[in-house]
Each structure stands twice: as C-alpha cells, then as structure tokens.
Amino acid sequence: MNKEIISSFQKMIDVNTPIIYINDYDFVRVDELIKQVIGKQKVEEWNPATGITDFNNKTTKGNQPLADFLVSKYSIEPIAKLPNSFVVLKEPQDFIDDPTVKTLLALMSQRKLYDPMYECTVIIVSSVLKVPVEIEKYVSFLEINLPDDTEIKRLMDEHIEVNDYDKNKFTDNDREKLMPSLKGMTAFEIDRMLDMAMSSNGSLSADDKEMILRQKKLMVKKSGVLELIDVKERIEDIGGVDILKKYLKRKSAIYAQLHEATKFGVSTPKGVFLVGMPGCGKSLCAKATAAQFGAPLLKMDMGSMMGKYVGESEANLRKALRIAEAAAPCILWVDEIEKAFSGVGGNNDIMTRMFGYFLSWMQEKSSAVYVFATANNADKLPPELKRKGRFDEIFCVNLPNDKERKAIFEVHLRKKNRDTNLVKPDLINATKGFNGADIESVVNEAIEQCFVDNKQDLTTEKLRDVARTTKSISKSCRKQIEDMEKIFKENDFTNASEESKPSQSRY
Ligand code: ATP
Secondary structure, three states: HHHHHHHHHHHHHOOOOEEEEEEOOOOOHHHHHHHHHHOEEEEEEEOOOOOOOOOOOOOOOOOHHHHHHHHHHHHOOOOOOOOOOOEEEEEEOOOOOOHHHHHHHHHHHHHHHOOOOOEEEEEEOOOOOOHHHHHHHHHEEEOOHHHHHHHHHHHHHHHHOOOOOOOHHOOHHHHHHHHHHOOOOHHHHHHHHHHHHHHHOOOOOHHHHHHHHHHHHHHHHOOOOOEEEEOOOOHHHOOHHHHHHHHHHHHHHHHHHHHHHHOOOOOOOOOOEEEOOOOEEEEEHHHHHHHHHOOOOEOOOOHHHHOOOOOOOHHHHHHHHHHHHHOOEEEEEEEEHHHHHOOOOOOOOOHHHHHHHHHHHHHOOOOEEEEEEEEEEEEEEHHHHHOOEEOOOOEOOOOOOOHHHHHHHHHHHHHHHOHHHHOHHHHHOOOOOHHHHHHHHHHHHHHHHHHHHHOOOHHHHHHHHHHHHHOOOHHHHHHHHHHHHHHHHHHHOOOOOOOOOOOOOOO
C-alpha cells in the first residue's frame, strides 16, 4: 500500500478524528491497510452480512443490529484510560439513516472529542458514499489512491507466480505494453482483469491489452456517471476550423505513441478547450477528435452528478474521473463546462469544491485522458479554468468565414451524395452569418423540397432560395454573437480558423 495513504490514515488517528470514512469496495485491500496502521490493537468489525467479528482473527462474536452494537460501544465506562479501540463498520449504508444510529454516531464522536478517557474511533468502509448531515462534521474521508506503476508491476508478477506461468515467457516488453491498459483501476479490478486474461488463453502477454481495453469500456457503461458516445464523425466531416484540425492531428500523433513521446521528453497532452457560438461544430469536433485519436469518447454530465448526501457529488466526480482514467487512453468530453461550474465562487460550496477538485486533477494528471471541454459562453468561465497548466490550449470558434461556409456546404452535400460543385459564390454570399447547423439545415431542407416537388434535382438556386428564407443564428442572436466576439478578443483565445482577423465580418 502506498506510503502516503498509510501516513494520512495515521495522521487522522493521531489528531483524534472520531469517524474515518473509506469509500472503497476493495475490502481486501482496505483490510490490509487497516491492519498495517492499527496493527494489533483492539478492532471489532460490524458487517450486515457476517455480524460482529474480531477484525484481527476473524472470530465471530455474534449478531446485533447496528444501533445495539453502537450502544455497546458508546456506553463503555471509562474506568481507566483504555487503549485505543477501533470499530470498523462495513457496508452500513442501508442502516445509517436510522435516527438512533445517527444519534449514536454523533454522541460517540462528541465523547471521543471531549472525554479523554474515551478512545473509540469509528472507521466506516463502504462501497458507496453516504454520510448523513448530522454526522458530517465528525467525518474525515480517506481516499485510497490507485495502484502506481510499481504496484501494477507487482500485481502482474504475482499473477505469473501464483498461476505457475513460465516467468521467462512474460518479458519486460509484455509488462511495458500491458501497463498503460491496467492504469486507473483498483488493485481488485486489476486482479480480475489479469484473471480473465489468464483464463482466456492460459497465459499473460502484451496481446491481452485489447481484451483489457474492451473490459474497461464495459466498466464505463456500467458506471452511471459517464456516457460512452458512439462516434461516426471523422475529422474530414468538419468544414473549416483548419488551425484546430491541424492541432488535433498533431496531438493525436503524440497519443498514438505516447510512451515513446514521453520518453523523448514530450509532456502528455492534457486537453483542449473550445469556446464558441452555438451550432458551430463544438460537439462535432469532440466526436471527430475521438475518431482521430482512435480512443473512446466519454461524456461527463455534471448535472447528473449532483447527489443528495454530503460528499456524494464530489464522490461522483471522483468516480467519473477515476473511471475515465481506467478507460484511458480516452477522450473525456465535458460539455457546457460553464454551466457545470457556474456557481463557483458564490454560495455554492459543493460546486466550488468540485471545481477545485477538477482543476487540481487537470493540473496533476499524467494519464492518457485527453479532456475536451466545450463552452458556449466564455463570459461566465471562472478565470482559474483559463490559466496555463490546465488546458494546453483554448480555441475560440467563430461563425464560419466564406471559405469555411463553402467547406461546410461541401461536407453536407457529400454526405447526401450530391455534387459539391453546387456551392457557388452567390450561395456563399447568401449565407453570411450562418453557422454550421444553419448550413446543414439549408442542405436538408432543400433536398426535402426537391423530393416533394416531384423529386427534382438539387440546384444551387434551390439552396440559395432556401438560405434566403432561413433565419440564421446571426439574425436571431446578433447581439450575443457580437458580445462573444468581443470576449474572444479580450481573452486572446486562439482562433480555430485560419483567418487571421476573427473580427472580420462574417455576417
Ligand atoms: P451547441 O453549442 O448548440 O451544442 P455545437 O457548437 O456543439 O452546438 P454541433 O452540435 O457540433 O454544434 O453542430 C450542430 C450541427 O451542425 C451538427 O449536426 C453538425 O453536423 C453541423 N455543423 C456545425 N459546424 C459544422 C462544421 N464546421 N462542419 C460541418 N458541420 C457542422
């Protein structure tokens, strides 16, 4: 177990923390940690399935409802100063809302804080995070970091040993190739993956990487905090934004050989931030990036993470980021990030804490999770998000210029198997102020009209006529667009398009 975790745990005990909460389902590893820190001291475990046991020798001591068990711990008479005693509550989440249980935990905590003769520390070990508000102030959370390279290597070697596999057949090359696919998982999950790999072909080798990555995708699907997005779009399906496309192609080349690149001294790309007008292709770019990187696209929806228990929202965010790390290499798409963190800095403590956690994760992350954040509104962005060290680059996407509108028309005509030569200068002029979504709708509408009018051939005139009757974004939201262009300039965001002057009239 990592030394840092052991020392944080020890510190929590030293400073007299009444309740230590370990939100983890890898009970074997957590038990090892508890044993390592508390050693041979008196520890009793309560578990809804197995009852009360002596934690150290696992002998059973009967069965009691949680409230009765806690009563017996609360009412210990302080005849003399007792040695430290610990109570481990495993999976108590279904019982913790009981008013007697909540009250007893609060009373035990107060006694621990104010009665020098009372030394009972409660350690809650639970696969879900559920802390009633009544006891929140007595709780410290202990986070168990995921295994690092050394531990993953140890787990792999242990598997080879335990399964009597010829050590010489599992080379350093196999170890090095498997390592990235096993990152981001708990020791329990790694063990399961290695078991599966060994049972499928009786051995362990670099070839098992594909199977492990497939399993990781299933983990994402089951997680409930991230959505696995199906991607059909390619980078060639994006019209315009040539600077951004070139940039993404370069980053994808680094990801394709991340190991060599980092050995060479290249920093692992952290991610990109795209701010832009609605309907200008931000989502399209996120999807095409995943295709370009050849990596799964995971969408993080902040709204669905907000929980009703203390710490639940933060735990969901931690879980989402951990799962993204487990699925690495992957693209983590944080859509409308400005909405997710709009309450930051104000009265919304939960949002502020989540934002802080997200930022430090971005800052410290070394895993192959490429963050693709998108925002419609650059005005409401907390300034910390824009600071260097978080995202590698912030791009702004303006309304498409003449050349880009031509390219977008061509993309959508090609998709509908129509001649791209239909895009003539007068059509480009008629669509000034249109975004990508407007152009796509012109193509769709024109084709639909042609079909209804006796399946006529699509013509430039038809496209132009439809464009003239289309209410483009710049007609409906002119003021917002002008404001946004101003903000782009003030912030000095990198223009995603090749045109050097973002303010050049596009409408
Ligand atoms: P919002 O902020 O409203 O979510 P967005 O910027 O994410 O919008 P998308 O959803 O990516 O925009 O685009 C909307 C539609 O417009 C998509 O169906 C996409 O095909 C089309 N589109 C937008 N921009 C482009 C582009 N540059 N090239 C080709 N198609 C585009």
